[in-house]
Amino acid sequence: QSVLTQPxxxxxxxxxxxxxxxxGRSSNIGENYVSWYQQFPGTAPKLLIYDNHKRPSGIxxxxxxxxxxxxxxxAITGLQxxxxxxxxxxxxxxxxSGWVFGGGTKLTVL
Amino acid sequence: DVQLLESGxxxxxxxxxxxxxxxxxxxxxxxxxxxxxxxxxxxxxEWVSTITGSGGDTYYADSVQGRxxxxxxxxxxxxxxxxxxxxxxxxxxxFCAQLGTDFxxxxxxxxxxxxxx
Numbered sequence: 001q002s003v004l005t006q007p008x009x010x011x012x013x014x015x016x017x018x019x020x021x022x023x024g025r026s027s028n029i030g031e032n033y034v035s036w037y038q039q040f041p042g043t044a045p046k047l048l049i050y051d052n053h054k055r056p057s058g059i060x061x062x063x064x065x066x067x068x069x070x071x072x073x074x075a076i077t078g079l080q081x082x083x084x085x086x087x088x089x090x091x092x093x094x095x096x097s098g099w100v101f102g103g104g105t106k107l108t109v110l
Numbered sequence: 111d112v113q114l115l116e117s118g119x120x121x122x123x124x125x126x127x128x129x130x131x132x133x134x135x136x137x138x139x140x141x142x143x144x145x146x147x148x149x150x151x152x153x154x155x156e157w158v159s160t161i162t163g164s165g166g167d168t169y170y171a172d173s174v175q176g177r178x179x180x181x182x183x184x185x186x187x188x189x190x191x192x193x194x195x196x197x198x199x200x201x202x203x204x205f206c207a208q209l210g211t212d213f214x215x216x217x218x219x220x221x222x223x224x225x226x227x
Contacts, residue, residue: 002154035213037155044205044217045147045155051212088155092212098171099145099157099214 003028004089004102011108016079020105022072022089028100032092034072036065039086039104048087049074081109112136112216114206119221126196126225132189132206132218140164140184143209146191148202149220156202159191160209174200196225 005023012018022034034052037045047056049065052072062077072089089102118130132144145160159180160169168180179192189206203220 033212037214044219045214046217047210047213047215050210050215056215090155090214096172098169099147099160101147101155101157104154 002103003093003096003100004091006087006089006102006105008103009106009108011110012079013110014079014081017075017077018079018107019076020074020087020089020107022074022102024070024072024091024093024100026070027095028070028091028093029067029072030070031094034065034067034089034091036072036074037088037090039088041086045088076107079109083107084109112208114208114216114218116204116206116218116221119204119223121224121226122196123227124197124225127192127194128196128223130191130193130204130206130221130223132191134187134189134206134208137208139182139187144182144189145207145209145214146180146189146204147207147214147217148200148204148223150199150202158204161189193223196223198225201225 036049038048039045052067053065064075066073086104088104093100113135115133146158161180165182177195181190203222205220206218207214208216
């Protein structure tokens with residue numbers, strides 16, 4: 001069982017918007033920055049969002065992140081079939097003195 | 111362009127040892143903290159260990175503390191992970207990653223470690 005809780009799967013139609021939630025506690029999300037990663041089968045994770053809402057160079061602005069209290073959200077608008085992947089949230093946990101990840105959310109673009 | 115290339119994975123018996131390597135290029139290696147994250151087949155991601163740029167400070171997940179050792183050779187731009195007393199539950203793809211301030215900035219393609227008799 002992962003320290004951070006994500007829905008196992010989400011789905012939406014092409015062109016629509018989807019949000020993926022990431023729930024934690026005060027010792028992790030409540031006190032630290034959240035990052036988000038995209039992973040296609042058989043490949044390495046790729047950084048999508050860091051410091052809760054910042055995008056690395058090359059990540060389109062239809063991908064956004066936010067944080068409120070002990071939860072974070074990844075939003076993707078204008079969904080494309082190429083967005084079908086697994087998405088993970090991550091942060092540092094001060095109680096565990098280590099990094100923690102969500103269990104991952106599989107995005108299906110119908 | 112940042113590149114991270116892991117090697118050293120393979121099949122090992124329970125109780126055995128293995129050393130993983132991660133060759134880095136495209137950035138000033140000694141300036142950056144580095145880490146290892148593993149992924150069990152079909153499962154999620156688990157942080158394993160991190161090391162500061164100088165190598166002076168190391169950190170481990172409880173699940174590997176005392177069995178795994180992270181190190182680096184800044185003259186060779188290479189990160190290592192020594193795995194000992196391996197267990198079946200250590201079977202996973204091991205990714206090396208360049209750390210940003212509060213995130214894993216770049217990831218290697220991973221190397222598979224299989225612990226089985």
